Amino acid sequence: MAAAAAAASASAASSGGGRRRRVLMFPLPFQGHLNPMLQLAGALHARGGGLVGITVFHATFNAPNPARHPPGYRFVPVGEGLPSADLIPSGSDADFAGALGRINDRLREPFRDLLRQALADAEDDEAAACLVVDSNLRGIQLVAEELGVPTLVLRTGGAACLVAYMAFPALCDKGLLPPASQDKVQLDMPLDELTPLRLRDMVFSRTTTHANMRRCLQDLLDAGSSSSGIILNTFQDLENSDVQKISNGLGVPLYTIGPLHKISSGTEGSLLAQDQTCLKWLDKQEADSVLYVSFGSLASMDEKEMLETAWGLANSQMPFLWVIRHNMVKSSHQMSIPEGFEEATRGRGMVVTWAPQQEVLGHHAIGGFWTHNGWNSTLESICEGVPMICRPQFADQMINMRYVQEVWKIGFEIEGELERGEIEMAIKKLLCTEEGRQMRLRAKDLQDKAVKCIEEEGSSKSAMESLLKRIMSF
Template sequence: MVANAAAEKAPAPASGGTRRVLLFPLPFQGHLNPMLQLADVLHARGFHITVFHAAFNAPDPVAGYRFVPVGAGVPAADLVPTGSDGDFAGALLRINERLQGAFQDCLREEVLLEEEEEEGARPACLVLDSNLRGMQVVAGRLGVPTLVLRTGGAACLAAYMAFPALCDKGLLPPKDHSQLNMPLDDLPPLRLQDMIFSTTTPHETMTTCLERIVESAKCSSGVILNTFTDLEDVDIQKIIDGVGVPVYAIGPLYKISSGAQSSLLSPDKTCLDWLDKQEAESVLFVSLGSLASMGQEELVETAWGLANSRLPFLWVIRPDAVQGSGKVGLPDGFEEETRGRGMVVNWAPQQDVLGHQAVGGFWTHNGWNSTLESICEGVPMICRPHFADQMINARYVEQVWKVGFELEGKLERGNIERGIIKLFRGEEGGEMRRRANDLKDKATLCIKKGGSSQTMVDLLINRIMSSPSSI
C-alpha cells in the first residue's frame, strides 16, 4: 500500500459549495482531455469551474464552465510542433514565456471578479498542467495556491526526477550508441535509450524543461496523478518520497468523469457501426496519436503489413500523419486487398473503440492516455513509441505489466505481419490478453467506493476545501 503523507485515512468527502477552482491545461490533445475530465470530477462535487486556455488550440466550451482565452494575438507558429522529430521541449518553454504576461493580467482580473461576486472570496486554487511552471510563478505572485496535474504516468515523473543524477554521472547525453541499451539500476526496467526523449532537442533545452516540470510539482500544494495505485505503486511512492507535497493518484480520470473531453480533430463515429459487425476480439486498432507522424515508406510498409496479416483492422491516419506531405496516399491495390476487413478513418473516438468488444489489440504510440485507456479496457498492445514519455510507457507495458511488446527496428511489412499474428494468434499474445484483463479488473475496483482512487478523490476534495482562502 502506498503511504502518502497527505493523510492515512480519507475523511468524509466535502462538497465544493460555491467555491471556484481555476484550471489551465496545456493546449495539446493529450493534455486537454485529462484536465477537462478533472474539471468534470470537481464540478460534480459542487465546485464552480473556470478554464484558462491558450488562444490557439482552444478547447471545446463546456456548458456551465467559464472559459478564459489567454494570449490572443501571441505568435503561435512555433508553439505547435509537428511530427515525431518536433522540438516539443522547446515549444513548452516558449509557451510559458509568451503566455506568462497575458496570464498574469487574466488571473488578476479573475481574482478580482471572484472577490466581487462572492463578497471577498478568492478562488480555492489553480490546477495547472505540470508543464506550465511559468503560470505557477504568476499564481504565486498573486497569492493563488496551485495544484499540478501530471497527464503522464507516475513512472514518467519518477524518471524526470532522476534525470539530473543521470546527467551528473555523465550518462546523459550519451556519448555513443554503445551506451543506449545500458540498464538503469535506479530506474528498472528502463534503459538509457528510454531517457532520450527527443533526438532533435538540444540537451540543455531538455534539461531545463524537465527541471521546470519537477519544480512545478515541488512548488505546488499537491500533485494529481492520472494513474492508480495497483498499476504504479512503486513509482507513486518514489514521487511521494521526492516531491515533499501530498500526492493524489486518482486515475483513470476518463473513468470517473462523465466523459468530458475536447477533440481538436473530429472523430469518425461510423467506425463504431463497422465494429458492431466484427467478431469479438478480432480487430486490431491502429492509432499513433495526435502528434506522431511517419514517412511515406513507413506508411506503405504498415499498409501491407496490415493487409498481409489477413486480420480485421481499424486504422487511424490523420491528414497530417505523413511527414512532408500535404496528403496521405495509400499504396495501389491496398483498398482492394483489404475491402471488407479493414477500415481507415482520419480520427476515431478512441475510448469507445478500445471499449468495444470487437477490438482485440491496439497498435499504439504509447502516449499515456492511450496506454492507460488500453490497460483499463483490457486490450493488449503492440508498441511503437516515438518521443517524450512514450518510450518509458512502452517499456513498462512490455517489461512490468507484460500486456504488450515493442515493435522494434525499421518498420517492415514482414515484421509488422509477424507482430500482429503474435498478438492475436500466439500463445504469448493470449497471456498478454489475460494479464490485461486482470489489470482491467483492478482499474474497475479502484474507482469504486473504498477503492484507492476514489479515496484519493475524497482526500483531494477535502484538501481543496481545507481553508476558506487557500489550500
C-alpha cells in the first residue's frame, strides 16, 4: 500500500515534465509554526518522487537543526548578527503582533539578498518552483513577489480561525471591536455570523494595541489573497463549512492537506529537549486513565495558578503527566512545585519539562488532555481520539476551544480563576463520568475521519496530489 501511494505521488510530481524543482520555505520562528512547516517539507520531499528538493530559509533564533532532516535539505540562516531579543515573545501576555511586525521588518532586507543569491545559483535542472511562506510573514512574501518567485501561504491554524480573521475588519467597522467595556454581558454576546463564537473570543491579545492587531491581521489576509494558494493544516470532514467560507472569501486555491503531523516523513523539529522516560512510565498505567497536562511552548501562568493546578491534580486522585516548561511560570524567582505535592502524588503522577506530545497523546494510557488549545495541540488530540479540558489564553486558542466545546463536543473549558476544587471536578468529569465517556466516543469518531482523509481517495491525500501538481507547474 505504501509503495502504491509513493508511486501515485511520484506520478503527480512528474506532471511537471520530469523536471526537478526546489521548494523554498520560510517558517515563522516559533515552535507552533516551525513544526507544521517542517512537516510540510517532509511530506513534499517524501511524495515528490525524487523530483522535489527543499530549501529552508529561517531566522537565526529558534533555528531548526539540519541534522534532524534528510540529506539534500538546504538550510539558509537569515539575519545573522541582527538583534533578536525583542523578537521572541515570552509568556501569554507578550505583544505577539508587535513581535511579528519586527520580525518582518528586520528579516526582509537580509532575505532579499539571500533569495537573489539562491536564484542566481540555482542549477538549470533544479530551478526554484515557489516559496512556501508562513501566513504571518507578509514582508517576506513581498520580497519573493518583487523577485518574481510565486508564493504559497501556509496557515498553521485551523480554518475556523482564518474565517474569524476575515470577519475582524467588519466587526471593527460595526464598532464591536475593540469592546467598549469589559462587561461580561457584552463580552459574552454571540456573533451570529461566526457561530459559535462570542465577542470575547475575538479579543486575541490584551497587551497588543487594537491598531497593531488590525494591521497584523490585515497583513495575514493580504498574504493569503495575493498568493497562488493557501495550504491549510486541517481536513475536510473536520472544518468543511469554514473551508468553503475561505474559498468564497479569498478567491485563491485551497489545499486542505492536514493533519500534517500524520503525513510527514517523521522529521522532528522540537526546539525543546523531549523527556522520553515518560513513555515508559505511561506503559505501566491503565488504558484511558491518565490526564496529560501541557500548555504548549508559549502559554504561561502565575504562581497562584501553578499552586492551584498542582493541588487540583493532587486532590483528583487521578494519574497525570504534567509538562512544566522552565519559563512557564511568571515569577521573579525559580518556581518549583509546592511542598508536599510530590509526596501526595507519588506513584500516580509524573512531571517533565517537555514531552514527545504526539507519542504521548497516541499512548493507550492517555484518557484526556488539559490543553491551552493551540491548533497543533488541538489537532493532535483529535487525531488520537483524546477529549480535552480547555484553558485558552490568547490568539486563536479561544476559537479552537469554542469548536472543541460547542461544535465537536469533545471537551469543555475551565473558565475564570483557576481554583483547585474546580480543577478536581473538571478532571473527574472528563475521566470518570458518562459525560466524559461520550466526549471520548465523539473524539474517537473524529479520529477515524482523520485516518480516512489521508488514505487512498481521502480528501487530504487528493489535496496533497493537487498541491504537488501546482508546485511542479510553476
